[in-house]
Structure formats: C-alpha cells, structure tokens
Amino acid sequence: DAGVTQSPTHLIKTRGQHVTLRCSPISGHKSVSWYQQVLGQGPQFIFQYYEKEERGRGNFPDRFSARQFPNYSSELNVNALLLGDSALYLCASSRDGRNTGELFFGEGSRLTVL
C-alpha cells in the first residue's frame, strides 16, 4: 500500500517568491496535517484539514495557507518567501483526524529559500 506521498521532494526558491507543496494521504485517510521542521528541531504544526475543512491552525503568519480537495489530497501554499521559511515541510495523514490517533508522515518536501 502506498504511504503518504509528497511533491516535490526538493526545491529552491528565492525570497519573495511563492511555493506550492502537494500531499496525497494514505488511501482511506480523510485528515491531512502539515508540519514545518527546521534543521535541528522537532516538527511544528502548521495546519490540519479534515473532510476539506480547516480543523486547526498553528502559530504561522497568513503567508501560509492550505486547502484539501475532494479526494483528500492537500496543498500547502507559502507566499512572499523569507529565508527563514527554509525547512522540511512534512505532511501527515490519519484516518479520522482525532488528536489521539496515529499520524503517518510522508518523506517531506525540502524547501531552500535563497
């Protein structure tokens, strides 16, 4: 069975540009969460979507936005990129989106902002 898939795996952008990251959850999973992992730190929660609606948002500026599609895949968008946005962006899926359920992570999209 396919796990959580993310694309692209690596990308390089310059300051001020915009980026879109994509995630496909495990088949049957209706919840997708996004995390940012800066080098040397643990992942930080950005968003959770369940059944196409935003369930939660972390402490990130409005430059970060996301959405979930009818097939439960998701996009994370970041506008006006800053150097500090350089990080590994992780997508995680779960079956029902409860905060006491197992999350399954993808391999991440590594974003470098120059």
Next chain:
Amino acid sequence: GESVGLHLPTLSVQEGDNSIINCAYSNSASDYFIWYKQESGKGPQFIIDIRSNMDKRQGQRVTVLLNKTVKHLSLQIAATQPGDSAVYFCAENFPYSSASKIIFGSGTRLSIRP
C-alpha cells in the same frame, strides 16, 4: 515556541545494550503521548504511543513509561541494533483543540557503537 531546542541531545550506546531516551513534556492536560523515530532524509515514523490513563506500554523491543507526576516520558529500546540509529522525538497532543495537533520535543540523536 512549542518546539524548543536548537541542539539535539545525543545518546551513544553499545550495540546490544539497552537504550533509554528521556523526555519532559510541557502540558499536564495532555492525554496522549507518542514516540517517533526519524532517520536521515525521512519523515518521522510512529514507534509507540501511550494514553494518560496508563503508566507503561510495551511493543516489540520498545517500552514507553509515563510518569504524570513529574511530566516525564521515557522510551526504552532493548538490545539496540545499528538500524536503531536515528533521531527520536517524544510528542504530546495539544489538549485544548479538537485538531490533531501534535507538539514535538526537540529530539535525541541515538548513535550505536559497534
């Protein structure tokens, strides 16, 4: 922030010995705790979880201990193998939201001596 620490603590153990990784969590209202393993270049992988109504849970070669009095979590790995080399994160759920928001610790890097 919720994820603190710029420097990963490290633990070096002899192959075959038992490893104990410790973690202090932040919120006494958290009721679900998870250990994740993250290998280089990969996303976090679920190892084991425990709910707050338990103080011990065992898996295959791993045991998690929870001490709610001092807000302490530990992961014990029996007969440590080279494949156990990774960064280990403890994580807790965010209890004030229905969102599946997981708060990660800063991680411990486990290295295995042959």
